[in-house]
Amino acid sequence: FWTNVPKGLSDPILGISEAFRKDHYQRKVNLGIGAYRDDDGNPWTLPSVAKAKEIILNSNLDHEYLPTEGLNTFRKTAALLAYGQCPEISENRIASVQSLSGTGALRLGMAFINRFYPHHKVIYVPKPTWTNHKNIARDSGLEVREYSYYDPDTKGLDFYNLLRDINEAPRNSIILLHACAHNPTGQDPTQEQWAEIHDVITRRQHLAFFDMAYQGFASGNPDDDAYGLRYFVKEQNSVLLAQSFAKNFGLYAERIGLFSVITDSSAETDRAVSQLKILGRAMYSNPPLYGARIVSTVLNTPELYKQWHKDLLTMSGRIKDMRVALVEKLKEKGSRHNWNHIANQIGMFAYTGLNPDQSHNLMTKNHVYLTLDGRISIAGLNTKNVEYVAEAIDSVTRN
Numbered sequence: 001f002w003t004n005v006p007k008g009l010s011d012p013i014l015g016i017s018e019a020f021r022k023d024h025y026q027r028k029v030n031l032g033i034g035a036y037r038d039d040d041g042n043p044w045t046l047p048s049v050a051k052a053k054e055i056i057l058n059s060n061l062d063h064e065y066l067p068t069e070g071l072n073t074f075r076k077t078a079a080l081l082a083y084g085q086c087p088e089i090s091e092n093r094i095a096s097v098q099s100l101s102g103t104g105a106l107r108l109g110m111a112f113i114n115r116f117y118p119h120h121k122v123i124y125v126p127k128p129t130w131t132n133h134k135n136i137a138r139d140s141g142l143e144v145r146e147y148s149y150y151d152p153d154t155k156g157l158d159f160y161n162l163l164r165d166i167n168e169a170p171r172n173s174i175i176l177l178h179a180c181a182h183n184p185t186g187q188d189p190t191q192e193q194w195a196e197i198h199d200v201i202t203r204r205q206h207l208a209f210f211d212m213a214y215q216g217f218a219s220g221n222p223d224d225d226a227y228g229l230r231y232f233v234k235e236q237n238s239v240l241l242a243q244s245f246a247k248n249f250g251l252y253a254e255r256i257g258l259f260s261v262i263t264d265s266s267a268e269t270d271r272a273v274s275q276l277k278i279l280g281r282a283m284y285s286n287p288p289l290y291g292a293r294i295v296s297t298v299l300n301t302p303e304l305y306k307q308w309h310k311d312l313l314t315m316s317g318r319i320k321d322m323r324v325a326l327v328e329k330l331k332e333k334g335s336r337h338n339w340n341h342i343a344n345q346i347g348m349f350a351y352t353g354l355n356p357d358q359s360h361n362l363m364t365k366n367h368v369y370l371t372l373d374g375r376i377s378i379a380g381l382n383t384k385n386v387e388y389v390a391e392a393i394d395s396v397t398r399n
């Protein structure tokens with residue numbers, strides 16, 4: 001039956017973890033995977049999450065199915081966390097369903113677009129973007145196009161061409177925007193630039209689809225990280241939103257997320273939710289419970305909510321420190337290149353500017369693993385390995 005099945009390409013990011021596992025060199029460093037590590041290089045359970053787990057354990061709860069739309073307390077507080085207190089919430093104009101983390105939220109949102117969006121089903125993603133965006137969009141039946149985002153010469157936003165491309169996209173296109181901590185470039189629009197992006201999108205009657213995988217993780221403040229999203233909503237734009245709780249709660253494998261869309265009325269919300277439930281029911285029937293309970297407990301318990309803010313600062317603070325440390329160590333090594341962009345970028349990743357050959361050498365000669373586009377996960381750096389990594393980067397970028 002299956003003799004014609006060709007071998008698929010392995011995912012570029014997951015493939016790197018595999019190569020890292022097979023490497024037995026003692027000082028090897030994994031900067032490929034986008035997961036937070038503490039200063040000893042170990043996964044970190046947030047103290048707020050640990051306390052929520054205790055509360056849940058002591059409550060002796062059962063394991064009954066959730067409804068397809070998910071845990072209600074989670075849906076409510078997750079939407080509040082993203083949008084802030086706003087008329088759309090009080091008027092029941094946010095249709096939401098719990099999703100299988102950020103990926104599942106994107107998948108559900110794009111399936112919804114494919115089934116109900118009354119215009120052409122074209123989605124524009126930034127160039128470059130998280131590699132899975134294109135897979136998800138294509139598998140959801142959407143046509144994928146790109147808009148300019150990054151200028152390798154300035155190592156900053158290619159803002160002029162970004163606006164031009166969005167302006168030239170056919171009216172009513174879907175525009176995917178990273179809400180904060182753009183992956184892989186670490187470059188976010190400024191507040192003024194958000195306003196300009198908003199103006200073009202509105203003038204061209206496009207629909208913005210926000211992907212918010214790092215709320216609170218970028219600046220340490222969830223409200224600041226939601227600036228772009230909330231600006232669009234305040235200006236009365238309908239938006240779609242994919243939220244992930246993988247990074248900001250450290251709940252990677254629990255697969256906790258929320259898909260939501262702003263509607264025109266409470267009645268429209270009910271209809272949209274009913275259709276999202278039909279889509280979810282056929283894909284996975286109902287979402288997981290444990291992580292939803294954890295997020296909901298943290299966000300709804302004042303003491304844990306406070307602790308969570310501290311946890312966000314612990315993670316984002318350590319990442320900022322490591323950015324600065326890496327740049328300093330590179331200077332100490334006598335590197336003639338300017339690495340300041342690494343310290344200025346935001347979020348978990350740095351887009352180093354290393355080309356594929358240099359990235360390849362870093363892995364094969366120095367046992368430092370990263371994606372071939374030169375993206376490194378700053379979370380993989382710590383006070384014990386940052387000097388070694390700086391030495392390795394310097395050695396592959398001499399000449």
Ligand code: PMP
Pocket residue numbers: 034100101102103104130178183211213243244245246252257
């Ligand atoms: N969007 C972006 C930009 C991401 O970087 C990620 C995680 N790497 C996701 C979405 C989704 O991750 P998850 O499905 O684990 O929530």
